[in-house]
Amino acid sequence: MSSFRQFLQRLNPLAESLLAGVIGLAIGAAIMLGFGYNPVVAYASLFSGSFGSVYSWAESLANATPLILTALTFAIAMRGGLFNIGAEGQLYIGALAAVTVSLIHLPPPLHIIVALAAAMIAGMLWSLPVALLKTTRGVHEVISTIMFNWIAHFFAFYLIANVLTDPKRGEKTISIAETSRLGRIMPDASLNYGLVVALVAVVVVLFLLWRTTAGFELRATGYNPESANYAGISWRKQVLRAFLIGGAVAGLAGAVQVMGRPPTYAVLSGMPQLLNLGFDGIGVAMIGRNHPVGIVFAAIFFGGLMVGGRIMQFSPGVPLELVRVVEGVIILALAVPELKRMFSFLRTKIKGRG
């Protein structure tokens, strides 16, 4: 009996996420009604567009791939009690590092490994000053990561327009070399082996956080920094750890997005295929309750919303941006711990009447 209760307790976060999801979709529906759209038609189109066929599943998984990685970045920091919203900038830098590796010639498997490693190192290097500013100067990571995101944004613009530019087409970077591309899993779909890279990262982070001393120290610091410090765990070390691992994973997100996504295999000017992946990752991590396994499911849900959102844009004509409004509401709902209690209060009340 008690183990069953424990099982139910472990399902609690899942129930919270589902409840928040329902609230988000309901408010999205209210907005659609306000602008004269039929929310039932819109959501039907959205969900058949995202999970209605094998092809749409493949597209949803392809969209989930970078989100899994940027969400891991946020979750690792959150487990250590830190608020890293810098995945956005780190992923631009990672993507461009992967493109840079295509300037050299290497045999196929090695080229891919070198490109992924370069992206991880670039993401770590971009993340390092944030950690150092925090440990040496006490600068809050919310401020420094946002500033570094903007610096990365303009730095990436510079690299795309002046350094890594395709000599034949000025509006994009050179394409990733054939030897450094992550192949498609399904013909004609965007789904590629980047998903495998993301899932490997999930397993590694899962192992790192729950099966190693380093992970234990990080989580202990996040849970209660004072007691962790008392137990001899260095806070500075945990900050560095969280930001460096997070930066590497975010760099990977940029790399798989450019090495795996057909058809261009290049960063376009304005970075349409990279923009907002870091910020959406925050939402995915929150919905996945900052747990690697939860994140996989949340990323598939959110990747699906993005694919279905594009379909919804055509048939009932609701703009894709509605999806981000829904995401914002879901996070606001998740910020309220009382919500669950209000919900169970309501449930007991209804039961009492029955």
Add this chain to the structure above:
Amino acid sequence: MELAHVWGILFISLHAMVPITLAAIGETIEESAGLFNIGLEGILLLSALTGALGAEASGSATIGLLAGMGTGALIGLLFGVINTYLKGSQLITGVGINLFAFGFVALLLILLGAPGFHSVPRDAQIQLIPLGVGSLSPLVFVTVILAIAVWWLLNRSQLGLKIKAVGENPAAADVAGIRVNALRVGTAIAAGVLAGLAGAYLSVDWFGAVTKEITAGRGFIALATVVFSGLNPLLALLGGFIFGFFDGFATWIATYPGIKKIIPWQFVAMAPYVVTLLVVAGAIGRVRFPKGLGVPYLRE
């Protein structure tokens, strides 16, 4: 450099100072009471939109500014209630506000028919005050007055003492008969109103249009300004001017042909963010924040 250029840069800096300082002094009020709202960026963005729509619909810039302030008040109320009575997480609420705002503003700009851009009619914009060497927005003067007023409120008034007590030691303030949560919600609303004014200023006054990237990180620069100022509204005025200078300088230099050839515009555009980092890194250490900052108050 000619004198006209100096005046030009000064005026651009003052105009760029307004939104940063307004948002920063609002945030100063709520941080003094213990609330840390990283959703400033979202409030600026939403109120830039509602401000523009209000001004356009009424034909009056003042109504536009009021619409922005009303939007800010509503979001401030939401943020305040979630993080007091509902014991929510302040950082997560802030992220939620920002994501909601990004999505909602982009969505509305599309539904209004002009993707990514909506201009405010010229006669519904704030009229600038001609000063001989150039024209200045009246909001520049309003910002200076508000900064002084907020300084007085926090440091010289009874209410300010209560606000600080709630931020420093909510349990003691509670025992002294101060309604901690109600006061915190009040400061969140006040902060929302000021951020809302800042957002409406962007669209109704400074740029004369609303785009989905209109805020460009100014909400976060305002957060940095609060750190720089050490919760002193008068220093927030100075901080806003410094950041405004680099912001304005970037805009100005981007149109100046001689320099454009030497330094790529992308590096000039980075300047406000690099300066923000440097200034904040230099400022911290001497700054002390309220003990109750970021923690919901639970009566035992």
